[in-house]
Amino acid sequence: MMRWAVLAPLLVFVWGVVQAAPDRLPVDLAALQAHAAEQNLADSPQWQALLHYERDWLGEGLHSTVVTDWFFLAPDGRRDPAAELNATLAAFVNGRYIEDRERSAACTFIARRRFLVARLGLDEYALGGEHCEKYQRWREALAPRQISLIFPTAFPNSPSSMFGHTLLRIDSSRRARNTELLSYAVNFAAAAGDDAHGLAFAWKGLTGGYAGIFGLFPYYEKVKQYAWIEHRDVWAYPLQLSDAETDRLVDHLWEMDGVRFAYFFLTKNCSYQLLSLLEVARPELALTEQYSWYAIPADTIRTIADVPGLMGAPRFRPSLETTLRWQADQLDAQQRQLAREIAADEVAFDDPRLTGLSPDARAEVLEVAHDYLYYRLQSDPANAPADADHANAILMARSRIARPSSFAPVPAPMTSPDQAHRTLRVATSAIYEGDDLSLGLRIRPAYHDLLDNPGGYTRGAQVNFLDLGLRVDPGEGELRIDDLTVLNIMSLLPRNDLFKPISFQLDTGLRRRPSANVFDNVDNNLGYYLQGGPGLAWGSDDALAYVFGLGSMDANSALSPGYALGTGASAGVLLHPARWLQLKAETGALEYVAGDDGYYRWARLTQQFNLGRDLGLRSEFGWENTAVDSGLRATIGLQAYF
Incomplete structure (x- = not known):
């Protein structure tokens, strides 16, 4: 007993030291x-x-x-x-x-x-x-098991999304199979608040007017935003990170809470900062060093794909619009019309046109009607209560047909974004114009036009940024700037029985035409131009026809009042007859109604043969008619993508 009486206080002391060691041991x-x-x-x-x-x-x-x-x-x-x-x-x-x-x-x-x-x-x-109890609770809520890279595709109708977007998804170890909607998403975006729209947002994003922040959201919220509201398809790429690398990335996300970054739309954007997160997980990747000038989401995905063993096979999640178009195409014209009328609450559920259909066809019509109504609800929530009640009624009618859906799943595109062409394009060509032969060189940092290889890009969407055209006359040896396209956007949104979107195009920059080639006694000077207008498109991914109304403004020192305003129209057809070929035929006219006098009419046939993912042979044959003269113009050359 004496021995225990002596040892007991000593043991209590030692135990106290051990318990308090992290706080008391001197460092x-x-x-x-x-x-x-x-x-x-x-x-x-x-x-x-x-x-x-x-x-x-x-x-x-x-x-x-x-x-x-x-x-x-x-x-x-x-x-x-x-x-x-x-x-x-x-x-x-x-x-x-x-x-x-x-x-x-x-x-x-x-x-x-x-x-x-x-x-x-x-x-x-x-x-x-x-x-660190708060951190422990946060970490337990995430329960990270795997990180996936998420790519919502391009959305030309929004300045902030015209190049696509990237974010990360943290899959939980508690997640059951095929329940990724219950995961968490890591998003980096400009802290713009209610100002996140319009030209002011685009300007501030380009010039550093916003700070950028990381956010952690339930993944279903981001899917709802991108796939259901903005109607953008979503690709998911699992990343093959070790447990230690995943832990480092997640621990760093905790550190990022409330941290603000310098944000620039073209450089320090979502894609750049997500690469920086992957560098935290695996520092030797050095991914951001490649993006000093600009970072485009599609390019950064390909950069990650180039790292052996880092990125797994992608999974495709179609948007609500893609799904609805796919299902509606499996109905005939009368069934699509019936589905639209049911969605608009113009046809009762006991209408003979509906009850007379076979059970499978009736189920398909009701499914399309519900999804179409839900699509309208997401696009314009003004009538949410009434639309939601009617949507529930359609679901009840569908539930009374004891048959599974006969619609096949939406097939994934043949080419995923990581396998698409690079966005930096350099083109060399021979140009025949006005009985003269010259050499042309074009350099475009970004992004994609309608004649580029469409694999991995949004069909019918064109975004050219800072596309510079140079020309050399072999006889004189003089190098000159032909044109500079600061921004060129064309969005061809096909119309059908259910969808009635408005297409549009916008083109602005510096050009020499219209100038000496259109207006009489005018020097061939560079001048600013702005051209574009609304339009309509019809067809499918493989064949699109379109018409546009056009307005045009040229400001040029060679023009007699210094400007010319024009109005006109254009029409064309875009074809993809094979995976290796794109064709576009277009005709149009502009009449200048204010400022200097003149007119410009054209017809062109342009084609590109894809010689590989990052190489193409493009040619264009055109006829041009102006107040000064008429003639043929032809170009042929190679397009290389880097």
């Missing part, structure tokens, strides 16, 4: 900082990925793309990785409290702390962090 801060310096941890790719450092524009130093002050624990931490590392160690050792996060530095910067603990050979809680 030599100077020794840790010296050890970190010996290993050059501040220069390691993982540390610089965690702080989002990148090279300055001239390459002489570093800066972080983060603009939030509290994210940096050193006064000059945004530009000095070593100073930030020393300050981070000091914050952990001294138990620094982050007021903006209402928690300690050790519980705020989980990924940083775990990186330093591992590289300095410390015990798990030597730098604190053993009492």
Whole structure:
């Protein structure tokens, strides 16, 4: 008993020391900082990925793309990785409290702390962090098992989405098979609030008028936004990350809560910052180094696909509109009309036109009617209560037909976005015009036009950005700028019994035509132009016919009043007769009704033969008629994509 009486207090003391060890064991801060310096941890790719450092524009130093002050624990931490590392160690050792996060530095910067603990050979809680209850609850709610890259396809009708979008999905270890809608999505976007629309949004996004932030959302919300409301197909690519890499990425997301970044629509956008997250998971990837000038979602997907073993086979989720069009095409014209009338509550469920159909056909009509009504509800929720009640009534009528749906699933496109052509295009061509032969060179940074290989892109959608045309006259040897397309958009949205969309086109930049070729006694100067208008399109993915009303404005120093305003129309056909061939035939006319006098009429046949994913042979044969002269114009050349 005497022995236990002596040992008991000692055992109680030792147990107390063990329990309190993480808080009480002394840590030599100077020794840790010296050890970190010996290993050059501040220069390691993982540390610089965690702080989002990148090279300055001239390459002489570093800066972080983060603009939030509290994210940096050193006064000059945004530009000095070593100073930030020393300050981070000091914050952990001294138990620094982050007021903006209402928690300690050790519980705020989980990924940083775990990186330093591992590289300095410390015990798990030597730098604190053993009492991070909020983080533990957040982590348990996510229960991350796998990360997937998500790509909603391009949506030309929105300036912020004309190039597509990327986000990440965190699949839970508790998720059952085929229940990815219950996962969480990681999205990076401009913090625009109610200002996220129109030309003002596009301008601020281009010029850095917004900050960018990461957000964590239930995945079904993002699917509803992209696939159901914006009617964009969605591709999902599982990423083959190890458990340790997945943990690092998720821990860093916790650190990103409330952190703001410099945001630019063309450079520091969603795709760039998601690449930076993957660099946190696997620093040796160095993915962002390829995107100093601009980052396009489709290109960044292909960059990830180029890393051996990183990206798995994609899964395709069609949008509500894609699904509805696919199902409606399996009905005949009378059945589509009946479905539209049922959706509009113009036909009763006991109408002979419906009851006279076979059970399978009646079920199909009711399914299309419901989905069409739901589509309208998502597109225009003004009549939500009445439409929702009628949608439920259609579902009840469908439920009384005891047959499964006979519609086949929507087939995935033959080419996924990661297998599509690159967006930087360089073209060389021979040009015959006015009995002269010259050489042409075009350079287009982005993105896709109607004659490019359509595989992996949205059919009927064209976006050309900063497309520069140069010409060399072999006789004179003079190089000149022919034109510069700042932005060219064409959206051909086919109409049918259910859908009545308006197509549109917009084209602006610098050009020499119309000038000397259209207006009499005018120098062939470069001038600004703006042209476009609404239109209608009909057909399918393989054959589209379209008409447009056009308005045109030219501002050119060579014009007698300095400008010319025109109005007119165009019509054409776009064909995809084979996977290796695209054809477009177009005719149109512009009459200049104000400013300088003139007219311009044209007819063109353009075709591209795909010689591979990133190489094509394009030719164009056209006739042009102006107030000055008429003649033929022909070009033929190679298109290479990088």
